[in-house]
Amino acid sequence: MLVEVKVPVLSESVADATLISWHKKAGDYVNRSENLIDIETDKVVLELPAPNAGVLTKILKNDGATVTSGEVIAMIETEATDTKPSQSDNQSTTVAEKETKVAPEKNTEDRAAEDIHQEKSMLMPAARKLAEDNDLKATEISEIKGTGLGGRITKEDVQAYMERRSSVSLKVESKPEASVTSTSGARTERRVAMSRLRQRIAERLVESQSTAAILTTFNEVNMQAIIDLRVRYKTEFEKEYGVKLGFMSFFVKAVIAALKKYPVVNASVEGNEIIYHDFYDIGIAVGSPRGLVVPIIRDADRLTLAEIELQIADFAKRAQNGKLGIEELSGGTFSITNGGVFGSMLSTPIINPPQSAILGIHATKERPVVENGQIVIRPMNYLALSYDHRIVDGREAVLSLVAMKEALEYPMSPLLEK
Numbered sequence: 001m002l003v004e005v006k007v008p009v010l011s012e013s014v015a016d017a018t019l020i021s022w023h024k025k026a027g028d029y030v031n032r033s034e035n036l037i038d039i040e041t042d043k044v045v046l047e048l049p050a051p052n053a054g055v056l057t058k059i060l061k062n063d064g065a066t067v068t069s070g071e072v073i074a075m076i077e078t079e080a081t082d083t084k085p086s087q088s089d090n091q092s093t094t095v096a097e098k099e100t101k102v103a104p105e106k107n108t109e110d111r112a113a114e115d116i117h118q119e120k121s122m123l124m125p126a127a128r129k130l131a132e133d134n135d136l137k138a139t140e141i142s143e144i145k146g147t148g149l150g151g152r153i154t155k156e157d158v159q160a161y162m163e164r165r166s167s168v169s170l171k172v173e174s175k176p177e178a179s180v181t182s183t184s185g186a187r188t189e190r191r192v193a194m195s196r197l198r199q200r201i202a203e204r205l206v207e208s209q210s211t212a213a214i215l216t217t218f219n220e221v222n223m224q225a226i227i228d229l230r231v232r233y234k235t236e237f238e239k240e241y242g243v244k245l246g247f248m249s250f251f252v253k254a255v256i257a258a259l260k261k262y263p264v265v266n267a268s269v270e271g272n273e274i275i276y277h278d279f280y281d282i283g284i285a286v287g288s289p290r291g292l293v294v295p296i297i298r299d300a301d302r303l304t305l306a307e308i309e310l311q312i313a314d315f316a317k318r319a320q321n322g323k324l325g326i327e328e329l330s331g332g333t334f335s336i337t338n339g340g341v342f343g344s345m346l347s348t349p350i351i352n353p354p355q356s357a358i359l360g361i362h363a364t365k366e367r368p369v370v371e372n373g374q375i376v377i378r379p380m381n382y383l384a385l386s387y388d389h390r391i392v393d394g395r396e397a398v399l400s401l402v403a404m405k406e407a408l409e410y411p412m413s414p415l416l417e418k
Contacts, residue, residue: 003052005074007067010041010326017041018196019065019073020129028056030076038125039067040196044329045125045290045322055080063132122146125322126155126195126290133193134162152321154289162190197290208353213389216348217397221405223364223379226250229411241306248284249308251336251361254407256280256301259334262400264392266333268354274391283335283352284312288319294352295324296332340364340381349386356392359404360384 010017020038024030033049036056040046050056054076061073123131123141131141136158144161146153194202208214230245237245259266259280267276280301283294295315297308318324335352340363349360360383367380385401 001078002057003054003076003078004072005036005048005051005076007039007069007071007073008046008048010069016066016068017046019061019063019067020045020125021063021132022059024056026056026059029080030054030056036074038128040125040129041326044197044293044324044326046326050076052076052078054078122151123153123158124155124289127153127158129195130155130158130192134158136162156289159192195290197293201291204353205350208351212351212353212356214351214386215389215394215397216384216386217394217401218346218385219383219401219405221381221383221408222369223247223381223408225409226411227364227379229413233413237306241310243306243309243313245305246309246312247364248312248336248338249305250408250411251338251359251404252282252284252297252300252308253305253411254404255282255334255336255359257407258400258403260301261403262396264396265357265387265400267356267391268333269356269388269391270354277333279333281331281333283332283355284315285335285337286316286319288322288324290322293319293324293329294332294335295319295328296330334358336361338362346382346384348384351386351388357385357387357397357400359401360386 007017018040020040022037024034024036030036030050030053032051032053035047036050037048038045039048056074057077057080058075059073060075061067061071065073067073140161141153144153144157147157226247230247234245237243263276264274266280267274269275279299282297282300284297285292285294297303297311300308303311315324315328332352332355334355335349335358337349337358338361339347339349340361344362345365346362347360349358351358362382362384364379364381366377368375369378369380370376371378383401383404385397385404387397
């Protein structure tokens with residue numbers, strides 16, 4: 001029986017997707033749930049498992065094709081058996097036949113194919129696409145040291161390898177008899193197609209800048225109270241909940257406290273209407289090999305610090321592996337971005353439309369501040385709240401940021417939440 005292989009249902013915010021790389025070719029036998037192809041949307045890379053076991057008889061859409069939800073891209077014959085082409089005429093393999101398989105030309109091709117398959121299995125989807133675009137061979141891929149989870153090769157690893165290779169090529173091409181090193185080396189350029197995620201990021205940022213009246217207000221927060229809590233409860237918290245007590249859960253709680261006081265900061269604009277959200281879906285910006293993604297913590301106001309930390313840790317891990325689902329990246333009423341993990345001191349974050357505000361947090365550094373007329377050293381963090389001035393007035397923006405500051409400087413014990 002022929003079974004259709006269809007593109008999975010994409011979310012309403014995702015119009016189409018791109019087929020990155022087929023892991024099987026027509027005529028191959030596939031097992032049920034075995035990954036057939038990676039599909040890239042403007043949010044995530046999806047793995048499409050085989051709906052049934054059988055032979056992949058026909059591929060209707062090739063690598064690089066643009067597809068939509070439910071579109072048929074291949075056919076599987078479920079009644080076909082797992083037989084090799086070389087065994088179709090003769091079920092028994094003689095010693096002589098085995099010896100012919102090690103003929104120089106065929107053996108080399110077979111081994112090359114096996115090497116390519118083995119090396120490609122370590123490539124993450126974006127890395128695989130970049131490697132194929134630049135015709136990297138299995139021997140070259142084997143030289144790339146993967147920095148991803150489990151040693152998997154990321155897009156950045158491939159780019160770094162290509163840059164090193166380009167540098168080495170320039171040195172080899174220089175004249176061997178020249179004893180003086182020239183400082184005027186060749187100037188090279190590389191053209192790499194933007195991923196769908198990077199294109200979508202660019203579109204949304206331009207959309208945000210062109211449709212919203214973005215302003216940013218700043219404040220500073222003394223992180224000493226939270227640092228003291230983390231030191232005091234670090235061991236007990238991890239033992240109780242199985243996750244480390246980080247800073248981000250405190251920021252999420254502080255944001256929710258402020259949004260409850262000033263609901264317009266949690267609202268969005270649709271046409272000539274303001275939509276007030278009576279729930280708190282907080283987006284957390286997370287870096288991934290494909291670029292920045294913003295998974296959503298749903299109903300964050302109902303979660304404890306431990307539950308928030310667990311979700312953030314899970315998001316970060318799956319973002320690195322490209323395992324985040326489309327539904328986890330859709331929606332959101334407010335976002336938080338942390339440039340501090342990269343050492344940023346201050347920045348003006350851009351709103352993620354259709355949201356009306358975003359909080360930017362930065363690196364916590366010891367700085368001199370004045371307390372009770374005395375100069376003292378405190379661990380300070382600069383906060384930046386960018387907001388859409390079309391619906392959020394300066395008063396609400398400033399007061400909501402002050403509310404976040406107060407919630408951070410006077411936090412509650414993490415073990416009091418149950």
